[in-house]
Amino acid sequence: xxxxxxxxxxxxxxxxxxxxxxxxxxxxxxxxxxxxxxxxxxxxxxxxxxxxxxxxxxxxxxxxxxxxxxxxxxxxxxxxxxxxxxxxxxxxxxxxxxxxxxxxxxxxxxxxxxxxxxxxxxxxxxxxxxxxxxxxxxxxxxxxxxxxxxxxxxxxxxxxxxxxxxxxxxxxxxxxxxxxxxxxxxxxxxxxxxxxxxxxxxxxxxxxxxxxxxxxxxx
Amino acid sequence: xxxxxxxxxxxxxxxxxxxxxxxxxxxxxxxxxxxxxxxxxxxxxxxxxxxxxxxxxxxxxxxxxxxxxxxxxxxxxxxxxxxxxxxxxxxxxxxxxxxxxxxxxxxxxxxxxxxxxxxxxxxxxxxxxxxxxxxxxxxxxxxxxxxxxxxxxxxxxxxxxxxxxxxxxxxxxxxxxxxxxxxxxxxxxxxxxxxxxxxxxxxxxxxxxxxxxxxxxxxxxxxxxxxxxxxxxxxxxxxxxxxxxxxxxxxxxxxxxxxxxxxxxxxxxxxxxxxxxxxxxxxxxxxxxxxxxxxxxxxxxxxxxxxxxxxxxxxxxxxxxxxxxxxxxxxxxxxxxxxxxxxxxxxxxxxxxxxxxxxxxxxxxxxxxxxxxxxxxxxxxxxxxxxxxxxxxxxxxxxxxxxxxxxxxxxxxxxxxxxx
Numbered sequence: 001x002x003x004x005x006x007x008x009x010x011x012x013x014x015x016x017x018x019x020x021x022x023x024x025x026x027x028x029x030x031x032x033x034x035x036x037x038x039x040x041x042x043x044x045x046x047x048x049x050x051x052x053x054x055x056x057x058x059x060x061x062x063x064x065x066x067x068x069x070x071x072x073x074x075x076x077x078x079x080x081x082x083x084x085x086x087x088x089x090x091x092x093x094x095x096x097x098x099x100x101x102x103x104x105x106x107x108x109x110x111x112x113x114x115x116x117x118x119x120x121x122x123x124x125x126x127x128x129x130x131x132x133x134x135x136x137x138x139x140x141x142x143x144x145x146x147x148x149x150x151x152x153x154x155x156x157x158x159x160x161x162x163x164x165x166x167x168x169x170x171x172x173x174x175x176x177x178x179x180x181x182x183x184x185x186x187x188x189x190x191x192x193x194x195x196x197x198x199x200x201x202x203x204x205x206x207x208x209x210x211x212x213x214x215x216x217x218x219x
Numbered sequence: 220x221x222x223x224x225x226x227x228x229x230x231x232x233x234x235x236x237x238x239x240x241x242x243x244x245x246x247x248x249x250x251x252x253x254x255x256x257x258x259x260x261x262x263x264x265x266x267x268x269x270x271x272x273x274x275x276x277x278x279x280x281x282x283x284x285x286x287x288x289x290x291x292x293x294x295x296x297x298x299x300x301x302x303x304x305x306x307x308x309x310x311x312x313x314x315x316x317x318x319x320x321x322x323x324x325x326x327x328x329x330x331x332x333x334x335x336x337x338x339x340x341x342x343x344x345x346x347x348x349x350x351x352x353x354x355x356x357x358x359x360x361x362x363x364x365x366x367x368x369x370x371x372x373x374x375x376x377x378x379x380x381x382x383x384x385x386x387x388x389x390x391x392x393x394x395x396x397x398x399x400x401x402x403x404x405x406x407x408x409x410x411x412x413x414x415x416x417x418x419x420x421x422x423x424x425x426x427x428x429x430x431x432x433x434x435x436x437x438x439x440x441x442x443x444x445x446x447x448x449x450x451x452x453x454x455x456x457x458x459x460x461x462x463x464x465x466x467x468x469x470x471x472x473x474x475x476x477x478x479x480x481x482x483x484x485x486x487x488x489x490x491x492x493x494x495x496x497x498x499x500x501x502x503x504x505x506x507x508x509x510x511x512x513x514x515x516x517x518x519x520x521x522x523x524x525x526x527x528x529x530x531x532x533x534x535x536x537x538x539x540x541x542x543x544x545x546x547x548x549x550x551x552x553x554x555x556x557x558x559x560x561x562x563x564x565x566x567x568x569x570x571x572x573x574x575x576x577x578x579x580x581x582x583x584x585x586x587x588x589x590x591x592x593x594x595x596x597x598x599x600x601x602x603x604x605x606x607x608x609x610x611x612x613x614x615x616x617x618x619x620x621x622x623x624x625x626x627x628x629x630x631x632x633x634x635x636x637x638x639x
Contacts, residue, residue, distance in 0.1 A: 033241050039487070042487045064324055071254055143248055201327075204242050
């Protein structure tokens with residue numbers, strides 16, 4: 001298989017397999033989780049302003065009291081790489097074109113230089129987060145193979161994407177194919193690793209906010 | 220597999236629900252929950268990271284309720300939960316967790332870790348891995364009526380003394396009244412003045428009330444140990460007594476987990492809503508204050524700070540009444556740096572204070588350093604609180620570190636300064 005065939009495969013068969021597994025995997029996991037249900041709360045609820053599942057979905061995106069001070073790398077690094085990923089994924093011209101060709105919808109892109117900078121900053125933040133995971137006793141203690149795998153699966157698409165755009169290390173065609181392949185691996189792994197938090201954190205925050213909200217405590 | 224382990228695993232399978240599945244699936248191992256846990260912050264030991272305390276429950280969840288986990292279990296890639304493992308986890312689930320709920324407030328993906336610890340204890344209790352101290356307290360509550368083995372004649376004695384001291388009649392088993400008053404054994408023994416104080420306040424407010432000879436004890440060791448069947452039996456005494464006497468309300472004492480047991484867990488343990496309302500004593504006092512019934516003749520001159528009991532404030536939702544009431548009765552109130560729903564636990568909640576093994580006690584003293592620091596930052600020597608269990612734990616810590624701190628119960632303080 002030469003690089004053109006490789007690129008063709010990841011763009012057609014590979015993409016179809018990855019998207020299929022992602023969609024089915026996500027559906028399976030979400031049903032597996034949320035169909036477990038929960039018992040109805042018999043205690044009469046107390047109501048208080050700002051205390052509900054919906055409030056917590058949004059409120060928990062901000063660092064709770066005292067947490068920024070105790071874990072600055074987790075919060076600052078975490079914000080940078082999450083926002084960075086979002087910007088790179090959704091505002092690179094090539095990505096928007098891809099969505100346009102598949103779904104027929106588009107939106108304005110950010111200039112290539114801006115995306116370049118954001119990609120580099122995102123990669124740097126991710127390296128920092130990894131170093132923090134290895135360095136901090138609690139994080140190192142909790143870390144499993146799955147944590148490092150999830151990190152790698154998130155890091156590779158950004159790295160290969162950046163290198164492809166910059167025509168670095170490998171020929172563009174090969175690097176682009178590797179980039180698409182790395183995204184496909186990410187998609188397949190997402191439902192079955194901690195990366196699923198992208199979706200389930202909405203449910204988790206809602207439950208948490210709801211449990212405390214019924215007692216009148218905004219959390 | 221032993222029969223008790225099988226029972227334990229079954230109990231865990233039974234408690235796992237959609238919230239728990241969602242929480243475990245969402246965890247990214249960021250470890251931020253450790254920063255909210257006083258057992259971690261005061262020891263620096265990563266084993267005390269709250270999410271780690273749930274590891275066996277997480278494995279049972281994966282092995283029983285996820286496709287990949289079931290496959291891994293069949294292939295022998297995921298090791299089953301054993302008796303030895305649960306035994307070694309007892310320290311993490313009981314000694315070093317007071318179910319204070321602070322970790323649940325900080326988890327970035329929103330996991331309610333405390334909710335999971337409470338459920339995990341169900342499996343720990345039936346598989347025989349709960350600490351002896353809490354087992355004994357639960358046994359005494361079921362067999363003798365209270366965790367301290369206090370019998371009704373002893374309570375009658377306290378009632379008699381408080382009647383003499385206050386000069387007020389303390390009604391027992393009176394039907395159709397506004398409030399059935401509950402207490403905790405610890406209050407009856409150590410702070411019996413609480414009863415006299417209440418008599419005074421009720422008489423001023425013109426509220427009818429009663430004690431019940433069948434249900435005086437409000438605490439529920441069953442929920443601390445994590446045995447729902449025992450917890451149900453204990454709570455049903457109160458429910459039966461209250462419904463038999465046809466009272467409109469049941470008044471929970473200051474005691475934090477008593478409030479949790481009757482107000483929030485109670486109806487769920489009984490599987491139905493109650494025919495009466497459950498009111499925390501400070502909610503009632505605050506209502507009386509807002510109606511102008513609760514007036515103070517003078518104020519405490521010494522500057523004070525306030526320790527907010529977790530189960531009443533953060534986990535119980537009585538957020539504003541304590542501070543409002545305190546300000547009525549003191550000249551100067553200096554809140555702690557982390558206060559109200561952000562307060563740090565005394566270190567002895569969730570049954571921890573009933574564990575008397577030396578290692579557990581030593582750990583409690585270490586955890587108390589958080590409260591010590593908070594207290595020292597305020598620069599005052601008087602701490603007010605409103606939970607008999609917090610108070611005992613705080614007193615032990617204060618003695619241990621030979622601190623010059625005076626502790627006062629909020630209800631008593633109010634009663635003492637009440638207009639005659």
